[in-house]
Amino acid sequence: MTPSIKATSTELTGGAGFTYEDTVVAYYLTALLREEHAAGQSGVVISVAVQQSGHGHPMDDVVVEFEDTAGKRPLALQVKRSLRIT
Template structure:
């Protein structure tokens, strides 16, 4: 199997290190960071797959002013293509591991978050994925979410395409 020149040259590890360093700097500053709102970073760990974290590259623990915890689980990729192509192993792995993270007994619905930290991604796909995530969070039930994609629903064509890519990977 061929190996990415970025990975072989250490570039992939450098980007992952950059992401971890960003969250570590917010830890040292006892500051807020992207991914979880209104909570400060209290712990950062990396490469946690052997400790039950499917999205293992960077794990960031947060707390609010009352000490209530939240966790952000990230897979880090220098670049990512959003598509369900059989050859798109990075996207497929992120979707699979996001699903496993969501289904983990320790995952706190409406508190914890998961996803990918990506350096390069298509702007249109990024926007469609962000919109899809917003629609999911704003939907009260699964039926409410599904109605957004039915005939006459409010989901854009791009969001529908990204949703279909995700569904095809999970099926």
Template sequence: MTQSPELAGGEGFTFEGDAAAFYLVALLAEAYAPGIDDRTVVRVSVQQRDFGEPLDDVIVDFEDASKNPARLSLQVKRSLTISSAKTNKDFHEVIRDSWATLNKSDFRFNVDRYGAAVSFPLSDTG
């Protein structure tokens, strides 16, 4: 399997680190962060596929004032093209892993969230 030049050059890791750092700042500040409303960040994890997280790049756990938990699971991409082309592996993997996250036995409907964090604007091929 060949690596993309961005991954081999570390650019993908840089943006993933930036995304994780954004939530780590909220953790240190005991603050709110985008993704889950009215809850503060209590834990940030990265690269969690080996621990059962399909969307594994950045996992953010939140709590509300009553200590009720919520989780945001993100796949981090430098760019993402939305298309059904069979060659569009990134988008297919994000959809597959989002579906797997939604179907986890511990997923809390109307509480937990999932998705992709993208550095550059999404492109739609029509």
């Protein structure tokens, strides 16, 4: 038997940043449901996914796909409450 690898829930490891991430996700989900543009983007939101590191997205917190006259474009975001440079 091969042991299965399971990802740890972001609710357990995310802390306060997870609550902020929820706010960002809610913004893009609202644009998706309303079939609208999101701020700073020309295309209409056509999909929203979260925690996509297991699917090859290094910026994995929120992955939003837009569609405009040029076609489909992904926007991958790493959501942080504050910026820390070390």
